[in-house]
Amino acid sequence: MLSRGDLTDGEWAVLEPLLPRSNGRCGRWRDHRQVINGIIHRLSTGCQWRKLPERFGPWQTIHKRHALWSADGTWERLLHHAQAVADAAGDIDWNINVDSTAIRAHQHAAGAPTSPPPALPGASKGGSAKISSHARAHAAAPVPGGGGAAGEALGRSRGGLTTKIHLSADGRCRLLSLVVTAGQRADCTQFEPVIDKIRVPRLGAGRPRRLPDSVGADKAYSNSLIRSYLRRRGIRHVIPEKIDSRTARWRKGSDGGRPPGFDKARYKARNTVERAINKIKQFRAVATRYDKRRYVYLGTVTAAALVVWLRS
Template sequence: MGRGDLSKDEWARLRPHLPVNGRQGGRWASHRRVISGILYRARAGVPWRDLPTRFGPWTTVYDRHRRWCADGTWDRILTVPQAAADAEVRLDWSLASIDSTSCRAHQHAAGARKRIRRNRGIPKQHWTDEGLGRSRGGLTSKIHLACEGSRHPLALLITPGQAGDSTQFEAVMERIRVPRPGSGRPRTRPDHVSADKAHSTQRIRFYLRGRGISHAIPEPRNQRANRLRRGSQGSRPTGFDKETYKRRNEVERTIHRLKGFRAAATRYDKRAYGFHGTVTVASIRLWLRR
């Protein structure tokens, strides 16, 4: 067992929830070794061909990672440690913090084929623009993240680098789905939501109010001045809890931990669903280390 590989306890928690059969009906073997290779690549950011031989053929590791990215297996596996923490009352639902971070795209991330092979089906996290945006610094992608109070990811979304934070807020919130033990509905609503000024829009406030979620979103100066200028025609003052907003550093610290994985800090994947899967693998690792 090398540094960063799955421990016996982590493997015992994941093993019952992993796929058994491959696409052609054959049984997959050595899941533990392959997942350790995927974790090594996410942490070190090395090309797939440069994986150490102790993880087996690099083509096997890459192919399994690509398949699980495309069919949403990694997203389902992420809910396993989340549900376990929720069942043990170790998941802090008192506050969910939302923010985003930009990731530079490596030159190897460009040049993906414009057509998806139909015989393999359309991947679950497919973006027609592959989640790449062009800015002054070159190609970039953006990770929109929601984390719980204990600084662990709850949901994430990959978009082009120029995508605004407020436009993706509802999409990130809709991805928060933590299964409950038994047959109950997944838990989707935190008690409070904290976000920065980029999320200060009436649409977001109405959305949270409709779901019964309190929020701590500061109002920018220009919005406050415009509201006061309109007098009685302006909207009512927005509620803002400074003490709750002080905890917004939790999402910043979660992003810092997530970017400790080099393949998440810099995008090397050509496909958007591949990069989404890589960031999800890093999130799974953070939950398993809890």
């Protein structure tokens, strides 16, 4: 019997064809649906892995499956497929918005080793070398801000350790792309990586869609580099001009150029990204970071975004 929060038959039908049949060791995975339900329970409650209810199976299996899928990109592939299904039905509003949110890290999120793990969970003792090498490369990918705590997307402030999620959301309050950094990273430095990560595949023939119809953002993203980047790609944008930028332009007179266009009605729709942030923060494992490793927390946020897409 399904409990509240478990995958419905319709949601499972979307995910089942994309999941691996074998674990690469002449055996079969434990029931994927049962494991994913356990991961969703942990996402919703933020409980410790070892305190998962017994009906989901051994907590070690669920934890290792989540870590492996976070490292080898499985969660990201599932999210892209859910987006592709919605896009094929014409259900994506491509007037997107960009923003970020700071996440308080629990004290248990600190203390990760300074180097990548020697082997991923489930990849030892004859595991698939192909999956292991790809997953290890994904987990060890360079992160802006250096190694140590910054390399694990942890930053220090007067409030303690924080992580920042930079994201884009469609007009229906669902995440299209996300980047995880240390909490002190400026929003504007991650604008291009967030836009570049938008990739919605086609169910049939054709290239993935990468360009939105328009982009909205607040004054944190108001600088010449971002505006030039959007103009080069032919993307309409609505970003308010900062007062100091406007003053500097006025001071230059005719040499200051024309003011950037601004659509007040379009800018009012920027609340969709705030509502998308609220949706993923309904998952307690997202609202507070408990994961030590950056790639595992990125997988946690991606899995939460996937659930939102499945249930939208």
